[in-house]
Amino acid sequence: MKALRAPAAVTVFWYALFAAFTVFFLVPLLFMLGTSLKLEKEVYDFPVRLWPKSATVDNYVALFTRPNIPMLRWIFNSVYVTLAVTAGVLVIDSLAAFGFSRLEIPCKRWLFAMIIGSMMIPFPATLIPVYGLLQKLHWLDTYKALIIPPLAGPLGVFLLKQFFDTIPRDLEEAALLDGCSKVDLFSRIILPLSMPVMATLGILVFMGIWNSFLWPLIVTNSIKMHPLPVGLTFFNGEYWSERALVMAAAAVCAFPVLVVFLIFQRYIVRGIMMTGLKD
Amino acid sequence: MTGRTKNGLVNALFIAPYLALFLVWVALPAFFGVAISFTKWNIFTGEIGFVGLNNYLRVLSDDLFLRSLLNTFQYAALSVAAGNAVSFLLACGLAGGIAGRRFFQTIFFAPIILSIGVTGVIWGWLYNTDFGILNYWLQQTGLPRLNWLTNPKFAMISIVIMVIWAGAGFNMMIYLAGLLNIPKSYYEAAQLDGAGAMSRMIHITLPLMKHTFAFTLIISTIGAFQVFDQPYILTGGGPDYATYTYVYHIYSNGFRYFRMGYASALSCLLAAVIALFSFIQYKMLTRRRVDY
Structure with a gap:
C-alpha cells in the first residue's frame, strides 16, 4: 500500500x-x-x-510512610506470587512439554488432546468447584490459593511443546548414542535452544499474574493477602476522598509493567499475539 | 513388566507434576462443575443434596438472569462492533505507511498490559461527574456534563469506551499483520485499472481479510460474553443493574449469596454457549483456506 x-x-x-x-x-x-x-x-x-x-511527590511518600496503608505488603504479595507462579510454570511446563514432545509415554496423545481441549473451558465454569476445593483444603486467603491453581493452566505446555517439536532430532540422536541421559538431553540440548520461547512464556505469565484480578479477588478476603491490583481497588473505595493518593497507588502498580513493556515490547507483543490471551 | 512399559512409566515422571496439577485444578473441577449444577450445596455446612434440573429451571423465573443476559448481549454487540472498527481503522492507517508507525503502535498497544485494577481506577476518575476531566472539557466546549457512570443510559457505553482504550491495540496488531500480508501488487494493479480507494477496500482488502475477521470477531465475542471485571470496578453492576452482566450474576450468586448450585448451572450454560462458539471458530480456522 x-x-x-x-x-x-x-x-x-x-x-x-x-x-x-x-x-x-x-x-x-x-x-x-x-x-x-x-x-x-x-x-x-x-x-x-x-x-x-x-x-x-508527597503522595508517593505518603503511600509508603503513612500507617494503615499496606502498600508494601501488597507489593510484596504481588512480587512473591508472580515470581513463584512464573518460575513454577517455566519448570513444570517445560518438563511436561519435553515429555509430550520427545518421550514415549503411555496414552500420551490422548492426554495431550485433553489438555489442549481444556483451553476451551471458560474460566467461570471451573471457578466454583475450584473455590470449593480450596475451601475444603483450608487454602482460602493463603498464598497457596494464589499460586498453585494458576500453575495448572494449559497454555505453557502447549506453547513449549509446539516449539520443542520444531527442534531437529538429529542432534539428540547423536547425543543419545553417546550415552547422554534423558535429563541431560532436556537440560543440555532442548532447554538452551529454547530460551527465546521460554522468555516469551515467562513474560506472558509474569504479566498475566501481575495483572490478574478476578481470581485473587475471589480467593483472598483479608486486606493483607490482596495482591496489588485488588488492593488498589479496595484502596480506591476506602480512600475515595484522597484522589491524588489513589492515583499515586495506581501509578505504582502501572509503571513497573509499563517499563517492562517498553524494554521487551517485541517479545511481549509477539507473545500476546501468539496466544490470543489476556487476562 | 516389559522394558518398554517400564521405560514409558519412567518417562511419565516428566509429565507427572503438570498432570497432577491439571487433574486436580482443571479436569476434576470441570467435571464437578457440571455435577454441582444438579445440587443444592451449602459451602459452609458442607450439606449437599441432589435437586435434578431445578437450578436450570430456576433461570426461567429469575428476572436478573434475563436482565444480565440482555446486558451482556448489549455489551457484546457494542464492544465487538465498535472495538473492532477502531482496531481495523488504526491498522489501516498503520499499514498505509503513516510516518512514526512504531511510535503509534507502542502508544495504542500500551494500555493492554495494564491491570484492570489500574484501568478502572483511572477511568473511574476521568468519568467523575464533578471533578473528572472529561466533563470539564465538555463544559469548556459548551456541551452539557454527562453522568457517565451514573446514568443507566450511558453507563454501558462508558464501559465500552474504557474497554476500547484498554484493548483495541490487540486486534489492531492482528489486523495489521493481515493487512501487511496482502501483496502490494494487487493494489497497484487495481489502481492501474482505475479502482478507487473504496473499491480497493471492498474488492481486495475485505475479501482477503475474511479469515482474520472471523478470528478476531469470534475471539472478541467469546471475551465479551465473560465480561465482569470492568463493570465490577467501575459501576458495581449499576446504576439500576444497567451494567449487571452474566458473569456478574454468576459472581453474585456464587460468592455473595453462596448459591453454589445455581451459580454452577449458570456457569454450565455459559460454558455451553462459549464451547459452541469455540467449535465454530475451530471449524473456520481448520477449514482449507485460500492463502494469498
Whole structure:
C-alpha cells in the first residue's frame, strides 16, 4: 500500500485521526500521572488540569510512610506470587512439554488432546468447584490459593511443546548414542535452544499474574493477602476522598509493567499475539 | 513388566507434576462443575443434596438472569462492533505507511498490559461527574456534563469506551499483520485499472481479510460474553443493574449469596454457549483456506 501515492486530503485525514487517537490513548495515562503529582486540594480545583501547577511527590511518600496503608505488603504479595507462579510454570511446563514432545509415554496423545481441549473451558465454569476445593483444603486467603491453581493452566505446555517439536532430532540422536541421559538431553540440548520461547512464556505469565484480578479477588478476603491490583481497588473505595493518593497507588502498580513493556515490547507483543490471551 | 512399559512409566515422571496439577485444578473441577449444577450445596455446612434440573429451571423465573443476559448481549454487540472498527481503522492507517508507525503502535498497544485494577481506577476518575476531566472539557466546549457512570443510559457505553482504550491495540496488531500480508501488487494493479480507494477496500482488502475477521470477531465475542471485571470496578453492576452482566450474576450468586448450585448451572450454560462458539471458530480456522 505504501507505494500508492495518496491524495493530500487523505494524508491529512489519517494524520488528524491518528493525532486524535494519540490523545485518546495518552490522556488517561497522563491524567493518572498528573493527578498523582498534585496536592490533594488541587485535585478539586477548577480548571481541571491534566498536569499540576507545581508537581509534588508527597503522595508517593505518603503511600509508603503513612500507617494503615499496606502498600508494601501488597507489593510484596504481588512480587512473591508472580515470581513463584512464573518460575513454577517455566519448570513444570517445560518438563511436561519435553515429555509430550520427545518421550514415549503411555496414552500420551490422548492426554495431550485433553489438555489442549481444556483451553476451551471458560474460566467461570471451573471457578466454583475450584473455590470449593480450596475451601475444603483450608487454602482460602493463603498464598497457596494464589499460586498453585494458576500453575495448572494449559497454555505453557502447549506453547513449549509446539516449539520443542520444531527442534531437529538429529542432534539428540547423536547425543543419545553417546550415552547422554534423558535429563541431560532436556537440560543440555532442548532447554538452551529454547530460551527465546521460554522468555516469551515467562513474560506472558509474569504479566498475566501481575495483572490478574478476578481470581485473587475471589480467593483472598483479608486486606493483607490482596495482591496489588485488588488492593488498589479496595484502596480506591476506602480512600475515595484522597484522589491524588489513589492515583499515586495506581501509578505504582502501572509503571513497573509499563517499563517492562517498553524494554521487551517485541517479545511481549509477539507473545500476546501468539496466544490470543489476556487476562 | 516389559522394558518398554517400564521405560514409558519412567518417562511419565516428566509429565507427572503438570498432570497432577491439571487433574486436580482443571479436569476434576470441570467435571464437578457440571455435577454441582444438579445440587443444592451449602459451602459452609458442607450439606449437599441432589435437586435434578431445578437450578436450570430456576433461570426461567429469575428476572436478573434475563436482565444480565440482555446486558451482556448489549455489551457484546457494542464492544465487538465498535472495538473492532477502531482496531481495523488504526491498522489501516498503520499499514498505509503513516510516518512514526512504531511510535503509534507502542502508544495504542500500551494500555493492554495494564491491570484492570489500574484501568478502572483511572477511568473511574476521568468519568467523575464533578471533578473528572472529561466533563470539564465538555463544559469548556459548551456541551452539557454527562453522568457517565451514573446514568443507566450511558453507563454501558462508558464501559465500552474504557474497554476500547484498554484493548483495541490487540486486534489492531492482528489486523495489521493481515493487512501487511496482502501483496502490494494487487493494489497497484487495481489502481492501474482505475479502482478507487473504496473499491480497493471492498474488492481486495475485505475479501482477503475474511479469515482474520472471523478470528478476531469470534475471539472478541467469546471475551465479551465473560465480561465482569470492568463493570465490577467501575459501576458495581449499576446504576439500576444497567451494567449487571452474566458473569456478574454468576459472581453474585456464587460468592455473595453462596448459591453454589445455581451459580454452577449458570456457569454450565455459559460454558455451553462459549464451547459452541469455540467449535465454530475451530471449524473456520481448520477449514482449507485460500492463502494469498
